[in-house]
Amino acid sequence: MAAPMGRGLLWAVSAHCARHLFSRIAHHSAVVPSLVNMRISNRHYAVKTRKKSKNDTQKKTLESEPKQKKKHNRPPLPSEPTDDVYLTWCYQRQVYEAEVALDMLKKFQQLDFTSPNQHVYANITLDMAMDKKKTVEQFVGTLLLPYRYTDGTHKVLLFTENAEEAALAKEHGAALVGGTELIKPILDGEIQADFYVAVPPMVSKLSALRSTLKKKFPKTKDGSLSYDIPQMLSFFKVCHEYAVEDENSIQSQIATLDMPNDQIVANLDALIKDTCKYKPLSYGPFVTSLIMRSSTSEGLYVQFERFLPEGAVKEKVKVEEMEEKDSDSDDEEEKIREAK
Structure with missing residues (x-):
C-alpha cells in the first residue's frame, strides 16, 4: 500500500516540476546559440585578399579631405560712422x-x-x-x-691690441678699449656695453664671446667690424x-x-x-x-x-597677378577632371 502511494506522489511532483523545467529550457534556448546547426569551414588554405579598386581610394581621399564651410554672403560693413559714439566692430577698420x-x-x-x-x-x-x-x-x-x-649716447666697446688704434678710439668717445683681456670680464658679466665693435684682426681671438654676445658680436654686415674706427664710433654712439x-x-x-x-x-x-x-x-x-x-x-x-x-608696390602687383593665374589654372584642371 505504501509503494503505490509513493509512486503517486513522485508522479505528481515530477509532473508539476516538468512544467518549470521545460519552461526554463525553452526560455534559455532562445538566447544560447545552437552548436548543432553551425557550419565549420573545412578549407585548409588562406583566403585571397581583395584588391583595392580606384573607387575605394577615391572614397578615402574624399573622406580625408576637410569639408569646406559654406560661404555666407554678408553685406559689407559701412566705411564711416555717422555718429561720434559707435561700436567699432560694426564698421570697417579706419x-x-x-x-x-x-x-x-x-x-x-x-x-x-x-x-x-x-x-x-x-x-x-x-x-x-x-x-x-x-x-x-x-x-x-x-x-x-x-x-x-x-x-643720450650709447656705450661702445672697441676690441683692438694696437696702441695707436686704442688712442684713436678714446679720442672719438669709446667707452672701453682693450684686447683679449676683456673676454673673461665680459663672460662673467662684469663689463657690459650697448654695442661691441672691433678691427678685423681681432675676430679670430674673440670666438669665445659668440655665444654670449650673439647678435651683438662684431661683423662686417652691420658695420661693427672695420678699420675705420672714427666712423664706427660716430655711428654706434647715436644710432x-x-x-x-x-x-x-x-x-x-x-x-x-x-x-x-x-x-x-x-x-x-x-x-x-x-x-x-x-x-x-x-x-x-x-x-x-x-x-x-x-x-x-x-x-x-x-x-x-x-x-x-620703390619697386615694392609693383612687385606686389606682379605677385597678385601670378596668384590669380595659378588659381585660374587650378580651376581649369578641376573642370577637366570633373568632365572625365
Whole structure:
C-alpha cells in the first residue's frame, strides 16, 4: 500500500516540476546559440585578399579631405560712422594717413592731460615668408634717424691690441678699449656695453664671446667690424636700434609727441625703408601693417604704402597677378577632371 502511494506522489511532483523545467529550457534556448546547426569551414588554405579598386581610394581621399564651410554672403560693413559714439566692430577698420594719425594722437594727449613729450611708437608687422620653406631670419637693425629724439649716447666697446688704434678710439668717445683681456670680464658679466665693435684682426681671438654676445658680436654686415674706427664710433654712439620680436613684428620708438609732424614722419619713413632691406623686393612687400601710438594712447592703423621702397608696390602687383593665374589654372584642371 505504501509503494503505490509513493509512486503517486513522485508522479505528481515530477509532473508539476516538468512544467518549470521545460519552461526554463525553452526560455534559455532562445538566447544560447545552437552548436548543432553551425557550419565549420573545412578549407585548409588562406583566403585571397581583395584588391583595392580606384573607387575605394577615391572614397578615402574624399573622406580625408576637410569639408569646406559654406560661404555666407554678408553685406559689407559701412566705411564711416555717422555718429561720434559707435561700436567699432560694426564698421570697417579706419586707416589714416600718418599726419592725420599724429594729429589725433596729440589731441588724445591734450584730452587725457598726459605728458606732451611722451614717446611715439611704430608697430610694424612683417611678412617673413620668402619661398615655401624659406623665411627671413629674425634680425636686429641699426640706423641713423634723420631727427634725434634723445640727447643720450650709447656705450661702445672697441676690441683692438694696437696702441695707436686704442688712442684713436678714446679720442672719438669709446667707452672701453682693450684686447683679449676683456673676454673673461665680459663672460662673467662684469663689463657690459650697448654695442661691441672691433678691427678685423681681432675676430679670430674673440670666438669665445659668440655665444654670449650673439647678435651683438662684431661683423662686417652691420658695420661693427672695420678699420675705420672714427666712423664706427660716430655711428654706434647715436644710432637707433630695433629688433624683430614675436617672429614677425617690430615695436620701436621713433620720436616724441612734441616733435613736428614732418620730423616724426621722416623718422618713420627711414625706419620702414631700412627694415625693407632685409628681404628682396622680388618676394613682395615686407611690411603688411603699420600701427602708430603714443605711450598712453590707443593704436591707430596707418597707410604704409607710401613709405615702401620703390619697386615694392609693383612687385606686389606682379605677385597678385601670378596668384590669380595659378588659381585660374587650378580651376581649369578641376573642370577637366570633373568632365572625365
